[in-house]
Amino acid sequence: MSDLMDLYQEVILDHNKQPRNFGPLPDADHQAEGYNPLCGDQLKVYLKLAGDVIEDVHFDGSGCAISKASASLMTEAVKGKTLAEAEELFGGFHDLLTGDPSVRAEAPAKLGKLAVFEGVREFPVRVKCATLAWHTLQAALAGDSEQVTTE
Amino acid sequence: MTDALAKNHADAATAFDVDSIRRDFPAMQLKVYGKPLAYLDNAATSQKPESVIEAEAHWYRESCANVHRGVHALSVKATAAYESARQKLAGFINAANTREIVFVRGTTDAINLVAGSFARNRLDPGDEIVISGLEHHSNIVPWQLLCEERGAKLRVARLDDRGDVDMDEYARLLSERTRMVALSHISNALGTINPIERMIELAHERDIPVLVDGAQAAPHKKIDVQALGCEFYAFSSHKMFGPTGVGALYGRLDLLSEMPPYQGGGEMIRTVSFDKTEYAEPPARFEAGTPNIAGAVGFGAAVDYLLKVGLDRIEAYEDELLAYATERLLKVPDLRLIGTARRKAAVLSFVVGDVHAHDVGTILDQEGVAIRTGHHCAQPVMERYGVPATSRASLAFYNTREEVDRLVAGLGRIREVFGG
Numbered sequence: 001m002s003d004l005m006d007l008y009q010e011v012i013l014d015h016n017k018q019p020r021n022f023g024p025l026p027d028a029d030h031q032a033e034g035y036n037p038l039c040g041d042q043l044k045v046y047l048k049l050a051g052d053v054i055e056d057v058h059f060d061g062s063g064c065a066i067s068k069a070s071a072s073l074m075t076e077a078v079k080g081k082t083l084a085e086a087e088e089l090f091g092g093f094h095d096l097l098t099g100d101p102s103v104r105a106e107a108p109a110k111l112g113k114l115a116v117f118e119g120v121r122e123f124p125v126r127v128k129c130a131t132l133a134w135h136t137l138q139a140a141l142a143g144d145s146e147q148v149t150t151e
Numbered sequence: 152m153t154d155a156l157a158k159n160h161a162d163a164a165t166a167f168d169v170d171s172i173r174r175d176f177p178a179m180q181l182k183v184y185g186k187p188l189a190y191l192d193n194a195a196t197s198q199k200p201e202s203v204i205e206a207e208a209h210w211y212r213e214s215c216a217n218v219h220r221g222v223h224a225l226s227v228k229a230t231a232a233y234e235s236a237r238q239k240l241a242g243f244i245n246a247a248n249t250r251e252i253v254f255v256r257g258t259t260d261a262i263n264l265v266a267g268s269f270a271r272n273r274l275d276p277g278d279e280i281v282i283s284g285l286e287h288h289s290n291i292v293p294w295q296l297l298c299e300e301r302g303a304k305l306r307v308a309r310l311d312d313r314g315d316v317d318m319d320e321y322a323r324l325l326s327e328r329t330r331m332v333a334l335s336h337i338s339n340a341l342g343t344i345n346p347i348e349r350m351i352e353l354a355h356e357r358d359i360p361v362l363v364d365g366a367q368a369a370p371h372k373k374i375d376v377q378a379l380g381c382e383f384y385a386f387s388s389h390k391m392f393g394p395t396g397v398g399a400l401y402g403r404l405d406l407l408s409e410m411p412p413y414q415g416g417g418e419m420i421r422t423v424s425f426d427k428t429e430y431a432e433p434p435a436r437f438e439a440g441t442p443n444i445a446g447a448v449g450f451g452a453a454v455d456y457l458l459k460v461g462l463d464r465i466e467a468y469e470d471e472l473l474a475y476a477t478e479r480l481l482k483v484p485d486l487r488l489i490g491t492a493r494r495k496a497a498v499l500s501f502v503v504g505d506v507h508a509h510d511v512g513t514i515l516d517q518e519g520v521a522i523r524t525g526h527h528c529a530q531p532v533m534e535r536y537g538v539p540a541t542s543r544a545s546l547a548f549y550n551t552r553e554e555v556d557r558l559v560a561g562l563g564r565i566r567e568v569f570g571g
Contacts, residue, residue: 004517008510008568039509039525040539062539064507065569123513 034136186519236451341490342498393453397446
């Protein structure tokens with residue numbers, strides 16, 4: 001049971017229930033759709049850039065608590081960041097979920113609130129839920145019009 | 152149900168010794184996270200009794216040789232084992248002739264075979280194939296591919312709110328353009344038991360051939376293809392307590408005899424020269440390459456096991472377990488059952504409040520309760536009910552009331568985690 005509470009941290013439950021930056025962004029200049037065929041999670045990420053800074057970012061769609069909270073926390077984390085900084089955050093986030101524990105010792109501090117997803121490590125099938133929003137963000141930036149999937 | 156029938160059902164259910172049955176299945180002794188496994192994902196695949204595991208292992212130890220081509224003793228033994236499995240399957244579904252059983256990889260393979268070798272030749276541009284809104288992707292996509300290739304149209308009979316096929320619409324869809332009907336006997340996503348006899352009858356009134364996807368029915372019901380009168384019946388070993396990677400297609404012999412091969416290769420020929428190849432008679436014509444011999448032998452052992460337990464007793468026990476599980480689940484706060492058809496097999500698809508199925512699955516898994524979450528390879532069914540995914544508990548005759556209780560207790564934990 002403790003594992004389950006590690007996974008469903010208070011912050012995650014809060015963002016699942018009240019996702020931030022939720023809904024379309026009318027003046028978005030980049031957007032992409034992400035899909036996790038395993039469980040049917042489907043979300044859209046909308047971006048508005050100013051030069052190489054992410055001026056605004058929104059998401060909408062449906063998904064499990066992990067994917068929704070991850071998308072919500074991601075929008076908070078990358079808003080106002082440069083593209084390079086956002087990319088670095090994703091790298092750190094990815095390592096947190098899948099990397100060698102000894103290498104990522106310092107990662108949580110840099111990740112700020114995103115560190116609440118550390119518990120996902122113990123649930124390998126749920127890693128895709130946590131990374132879906134980030135993959136979709138990448139696709140939006142790359143201008144991929146095709147839907148990205150986690151498979 | 153009449154009183155007498157109800158009483159029969161009840162008698163069969165009480166006479167059912169589930170403890171002894173559970174001892175036949177090694178997986179029933181497994182633990183996950185230190186808790187006994189409650190395996191409620193039988194519509195995805197079933198666990199295997201010791202006799203099936205042993206039959207396959209025994210074949211590898213003592214009968215392993217290729218079939219139909221050796222003069223040596225071991226090959227003769229292997230061929231006998233393989234053909235005896237075919238005979239068991241023919242008996243199991245009451246086929247008129249053993250040659251009407253084609254070994255395939257599974258239900259999906261069987262449906263693709265019929266689409267490619269039977270329906271393709273009957274389909275002109277503008278013709279139609281009729282399926283139902285209940286179908287598994289494997290009984291949708293092969294027909295879609297074929298329709299695309301031939302410029303034909305796929306017509307779908309809708310579901311009502313309970314998860315029954317709208318029979319008026321189904322009857323209306325059958326027309327002089329319909330060349331094929333393909334229907335599931337039992338829905339994997341909702342558990343609906345289709346009134347398949349009537350549906351076949353309606354198609355036959357217009358001389359339309361029918362394929363029945365029996366993947367979910369064969370493990371739970373007595374199947375009689377002659378009584379059903381369908382042209383094709385497809386089913387998989389792994390859903391009926393046999394090995395993975397093997398299944399059977401029943402096809403009426405006169406039709407199989409007229410059909411061109413599905414794949415080319417060894418085993419399916421009579422003579423080969425560079426100018427011309429003559430094909431073997433069915434079923435060999437459709438079994439190119441070395442088949443899954445060990446799998447077929449295990450499949451035969453699974454049939455033996457099912458017959459030993461008795462399909463009538465299995466059905467009665469599962470009906471009783473379904474009624475119990477339905478009653479318990481309906482008392483879970485915020486739980487909505489998806490699929491409440493008039494006749495149902497032991498499949499319970501549900502959503503809990505606004506908690507996503509995937510989260511439900513993870514929470515139950517921690518309790519040792521294995522269910523399926525997602526779209527169950529039936530996305531159109533999910534769309535029909537406006538949900539992206541459901542949680543699904545699917546029961547088999549080795550499941551118990553106590554396991555259903557653990558499912559319900561596990562669902563109680565959702566509130567602990569998510570509040571509400």
